[in-house]
Amino acid sequence: MSIELRPADVEMARQDLEARTLAEIPGDFARLIYLASTRDYNNGRYYHAGLAHKFGDHAAALALASCHQDVFRRLILRPVGELVEQLDTYLCSTDLPLTDVVRAWAQLQPYRLAVPLDCGTLAARFFETNVMAALVILRSRRKRVDLNHPRPALPRQ
Amino acid sequence: MMLLSILFAASVFVFMVGRILASRRESRPPDEVLYCTGEVPPTGKEDNLLAFGLGARIFSSEDYRLVQTETSARFGGWFDRERKALALDWLARVRTHVRKIIWEHRITAARSRSLEPAKELELAFQFLVFEATGRILYCLILIQGPANLSTVTGTFLAVTEKLRNLLERTVQTPTATLEAVKN
Numbered sequence: 001m002s003i004e005l006r007p008a009d010v011e012m013a014r015q016d017l018e019a020r021t022l023a024e025i026p027g028d029f030a031r032l033i034y035l036a037s038t039r040d041y042n043n044g045r046y047y048h049a050g051l052a053h054k055f056g057d058h059a060a061a062l063a064l065a066s067c068h069q070d071v072f073r074r075l076i077l078r079p080v081g082e083l084v085e086q087l088d089t090y091l092c093s094t095d096l097p098l099t100d101v102v103r104a105w106a107q108l109q110p111y112r113l114a115v116p117l118d119c120g121t122l123a124a125r126f127f128e129t130n131v132m133a134a135l136v137i138l139r140s141r142r143k144r145v146d147l148n149h150p151r152p153a154l155p156r157q
Numbered sequence: 158m159m160l161l162s163i164l165f166a167a168s169v170f171v172f173m174v175g176r177i178l179a180s181r182r183e184s185r186p187p188d189e190v191l192y193c194t195g196e197v198p199p200t201g202k203e204d205n206l207l208a209f210g211l212g213a214r215i216f217s218s219e220d221y222r223l224v225q226t227e228t229s230a231r232f233g234g235w236f237d238r239e240r241k242a243l244a245l246d247w248l249a250r251v252r253t254h255v256r257k258i259i260w261e262h263r264i265t266a267a268r269s270r271s272l273e274p275a276k277e278l279e280l281a282f283q284f285l286v287f288e289a290t291g292r293i294l295y296c297l298i299l300i301q302g303p304a305n306l307s308t309v310t311g312t313f314l315a316v317t318e319k320l321r322n323l324l325e326r327t328v329q330t331p332t333a334t335l336e337a338v339k340n
Contacts, residue, residue: 079223080219081223122250123211
């Protein structure tokens with residue numbers, strides 16, 4: 001038995017996702033990472049247990065995909081300067097040493113997996129260039145801050 | 158006669174080398190294979206995304222200034238090269254779209270019984286302006302990169318917009334390609 005999908009269900013799932021989940025996440029960059037994490041990398045399908053329970057698998061997947069595209073679109077249309085702030089907010093929220101995260105991100109480039117499936121190669125490459133630039137800028141800013149305000153050395157035991 | 162044969166052979170050789178180099182340049186860089194999207198043919202969504210001001214963002218000088226002031230010269234150089242490649246790619250896609258629409262319109266117009274010569278002439282002229290502006294923009298991107306080209310890009314976008322409006326008025330049934338170039 002197949003359940004008919006209604007556009008209203010998708011819209012309601014979208015609104016629910018935006019109001020209850022995405023609104024709690026600080027910044028579009030963190031939202032992008034979150035939404036990408038709801039996607040199965042083997043088949044590209046989105047899944048969210050709560051949304052699926054409430055609105056059905058298909059409506060939930062469509063709502064997640066739609067939000068993912070919207071967030072990505074907003075991000076790529078922002079100047080690199082704003083992306084630096086977004087990235088800073090996200091990396092600070094991870095509670096990990098920023099220099100380590102920046103180094104790992106620069107090498108592993110996990111943000112490549114955060115791109116929506118059908119965004120196109122041009123947009124994906126543009127996003128990648130911008131994130132790379134934002135990372136380098138963030139790292140150089142951190143270095144400057146560390147040089148101006150060096151951390152006190154730990155006492156020897 | 159001998160000289161002519163040598164010249165002919167040399168020109169054929171140069172042409173063949175040019176073709177090979179051009180085909181190599183068009184091939185995707187290997188790291189793009191990492192994108193699962195890279196192997197998917199362009200979709201309407203990609204085209205719409207292209208239209209959502211991505212062109213203006215690629216040519217924005219704000220990002221260049223920030224990168225040049227806050228990063229090393231080496232990274233700045235890499236950023237410039239990336240943006241140049243992106244700008245050329247974007248321009249090529251827009252030009253391909255418009256050419257496709259004009260080609261479709263040419264086929265439709267050839268069968269049409271209610272052709273308006275004045276409109277067709279205007280369309281042809283506007284397409285020539287579009288092609289000329291596109292070529293100028295292409296050369297400028299190659300020479301100096303996409304930064305500080307906002308005026309020429311603005312002109313190119315205005316010409317494209319004018320052509321699109323003209324096509325909307327001329328083409329009775331909007332095609333999928335025309336829909337893609339919208340916005």
